[in-house]
Amino acid sequence: MAKAKSAFVCTECGAEYSKWQGQCSNCREWNTLSEIRLTSARPGAAAASGGAGRGGYAGALTKEVVDLSGVDLTEVPRFSSTFEEFDRVLGGGLVPGSAVLLGGHPGAGKSTLLLQTACRLAQSKRVLYVTGEESLSQVAMRAHRLQLPTQGLKMLAETSVETLLAVVERERPEVLIIDSIQTMHLEDIGSAPGGVAQVRESAAALTRFAKQSNTVLLLVGHVTKDGTLAGPKVLEHMIDASLLLEGGSDSRFRTLRGQKNRFGAVNELGVFAMVELGLKEVKNPSAIFLSRSEEQASGSLVMVVWEGTRPILVEVQALLDESALGNPRRVAVGLDHNRLAMLLAVLHKHGGLFTGDQDVFLNVVGGVKVLETSADLAVLLAVVSSLQNRPLPRELVVFGEVGLSGEIRPVPSGQERIVEAAKHGFTRAIVPRGNAPRQAPAGMQVVAVDKLSEALEAL
Structure with a gap:
C-alpha cells in the first residue's frame, strides 16, 4: 500500500506547508499549523494512463471542451428562504x-x-x-x-x-x-x-x-x-x-x-x-438607525452609506476631550481606526484644526460597521462639531470621500443617496461636486463642495 501523505495547514489563513514550522510564513501567526492527512491517488491510475507516450492521457479524457459563447445562460433557479x-x-x-x-x-x-x-x-x-x-x-x-x-x-x-x-x-x-x-x-x-x-x-x-x-x-x-x-x-x-x-x-x-x-x-x-x-x-433600516434624541448635541451627524444594493442613513457621533496623556487616544467603533488617524491629519493640514492634544472617540450608532469611504466627510464634520462644541443642524446629511490633498471625491450612487435622505425628511445635504444632481429633490438644498475648506465654510 502507498504511504499516507500529510500536509500542515494554517488555521488562520489556510496556507499549506509540506512540513511543520512554528510560524506561518503567510499570515505571520505562531503555532497555527495543524497536520491533515491527504488522500492518495487511486491505485493504478498512473499505470492506466501511462505507456501511451504523448497520447497516454487521450483515453482518460471523456468530456469535451465547449466554447464560452455556447454556454447555456438559463437563469439560476431560486426559492425564497421566507425572509x-x-x-x-x-x-x-x-x-x-x-x-x-x-x-x-x-x-x-x-x-x-x-x-x-x-x-x-x-x-x-x-x-x-x-x-x-x-x-x-x-x-x-x-x-x-x-x-x-x-x-x-x-x-x-x-x-x-x-x-x-x-x-x-x-x-x-x-x-x-x-x-x-x-x-x-x-x-x-x-x-x-x-x-x-x-x-x-x-x-x-x-x-x-x-x-x-x-x-x-x-x-x-x-x-x-x-x-x-x-x-x-x-x-x-x-x-x-x-x-x-x-x-x-x-x-x-x-x-x-x-x-x-x-x-x-x-x-x-x-x-x-x-x-x-x-x-x-x-x-426600513434607516428608521431604526436614526432614532436620535430631541436635544441637539455637538458631534452628531447623519451620513448616507451604501450597503449592497440600497442606501442606509446612519448617525455618526464624535467626542473630543483634552487628553491628560502624552499619547492621545484614537478610538473608532464601527469605522477603520487607521483611516480615522489619516483623516485627522488631513483636517490639520488642509482644515487648519489641530487635534493632536485631544482624545478622539468615534461611534457609529446602531452597531453598523461602515466599510466604505463615503463616510470620510461626515466623520470630519462631526469631529469639527465636537471640537468647537457647536451642534450641527438636525436636517443636515453628509457624504463624500476625502483625499490626502483635502479634495472631496465623488462616491458611487450619489443620486440615490440624496433621494433616500429626502424621503426621511432631510432638507440640506453637503455632497461632492461630482455627485451634485442636476435637479435636487423637492425641499432639498444640495451644497456641492470640491475641497475640505469649502465644506467647513458651508457649515
Missing part, C-alpha cells in the same frame, strides 16, 4: 446545489434564524435539520417558545458524517441544515472534531453530496475572538456563500452581511431585530 432580508443577502433566494456558511458570535442568533427558516420551509419542502450541539428536546423547546410550525420538519441529532450521509441518501431532503460544522467528524481522520482536518474533510463530503443531489446545504460556523471564522478558514474556498450574523448581546438588532457570494453581490446587508418570537425583519 426577504435573508433573500437579499443571498442574492435573491436559495439556490439548489449551493453550500452556504453562516457564521457569528455565540448568542448572535444563528440557530434561531435557521430554525425559523427551516420550520417555514418545511411547510412546502423537504427539510432536514441536523443538530450536533443540542439535543432534539432543546431544539423542540426553542421552536415551541418561538411559536413556530413544527409539522413536517425532520430532525436528526448526529455528529458522524458517515451516518449523516447514509440518512440523507435515504431521506433526500431539498434543504439540509448542519448546526454546526465544528461538531461533525469523519471516522477515518484521527484528529478531534473542530480541527482543521475534520472541518475541511467533513465540509468537503457534505458539499460534494449537495452538488450531486441538488440539495441546499446550510452550515453554521463559529467565530474566534477577533471575529473571523474559527478553524475552517479553508471553507471559504469550497462554499458558494459566506454570511456573517453580527450583533452584540446588548443590542436587539442583528445585521446579516454577505462576505462571499457566487450567486449575488457581496457586502449586501440584511437587518433583523431580536424579539420574543425570534428574529424579525427590519424593512
Whole structure:
C-alpha cells in the first residue's frame, strides 16, 4: 500500500506547508499549523494512463471542451428562504446545489434564524435539520417558545458524517441544515472534531453530496475572538456563500452581511431585530438607525452609506476631550481606526484644526460597521462639531470621500443617496461636486463642495 501523505495547514489563513514550522510564513501567526492527512491517488491510475507516450492521457479524457459563447445562460433557479432580508443577502433566494456558511458570535442568533427558516420551509419542502450541539428536546423547546410550525420538519441529532450521509441518501431532503460544522467528524481522520482536518474533510463530503443531489446545504460556523471564522478558514474556498450574523448581546438588532457570494453581490446587508418570537425583519433600516434624541448635541451627524444594493442613513457621533496623556487616544467603533488617524491629519493640514492634544472617540450608532469611504466627510464634520462644541443642524446629511490633498471625491450612487435622505425628511445635504444632481429633490438644498475648506465654510 502507498504511504499516507500529510500536509500542515494554517488555521488562520489556510496556507499549506509540506512540513511543520512554528510560524506561518503567510499570515505571520505562531503555532497555527495543524497536520491533515491527504488522500492518495487511486491505485493504478498512473499505470492506466501511462505507456501511451504523448497520447497516454487521450483515453482518460471523456468530456469535451465547449466554447464560452455556447454556454447555456438559463437563469439560476431560486426559492425564497421566507425572509426577504435573508433573500437579499443571498442574492435573491436559495439556490439548489449551493453550500452556504453562516457564521457569528455565540448568542448572535444563528440557530434561531435557521430554525425559523427551516420550520417555514418545511411547510412546502423537504427539510432536514441536523443538530450536533443540542439535543432534539432543546431544539423542540426553542421552536415551541418561538411559536413556530413544527409539522413536517425532520430532525436528526448526529455528529458522524458517515451516518449523516447514509440518512440523507435515504431521506433526500431539498434543504439540509448542519448546526454546526465544528461538531461533525469523519471516522477515518484521527484528529478531534473542530480541527482543521475534520472541518475541511467533513465540509468537503457534505458539499460534494449537495452538488450531486441538488440539495441546499446550510452550515453554521463559529467565530474566534477577533471575529473571523474559527478553524475552517479553508471553507471559504469550497462554499458558494459566506454570511456573517453580527450583533452584540446588548443590542436587539442583528445585521446579516454577505462576505462571499457566487450567486449575488457581496457586502449586501440584511437587518433583523431580536424579539420574543425570534428574529424579525427590519424593512426600513434607516428608521431604526436614526432614532436620535430631541436635544441637539455637538458631534452628531447623519451620513448616507451604501450597503449592497440600497442606501442606509446612519448617525455618526464624535467626542473630543483634552487628553491628560502624552499619547492621545484614537478610538473608532464601527469605522477603520487607521483611516480615522489619516483623516485627522488631513483636517490639520488642509482644515487648519489641530487635534493632536485631544482624545478622539468615534461611534457609529446602531452597531453598523461602515466599510466604505463615503463616510470620510461626515466623520470630519462631526469631529469639527465636537471640537468647537457647536451642534450641527438636525436636517443636515453628509457624504463624500476625502483625499490626502483635502479634495472631496465623488462616491458611487450619489443620486440615490440624496433621494433616500429626502424621503426621511432631510432638507440640506453637503455632497461632492461630482455627485451634485442636476435637479435636487423637492425641499432639498444640495451644497456641492470640491475641497475640505469649502465644506467647513458651508457649515
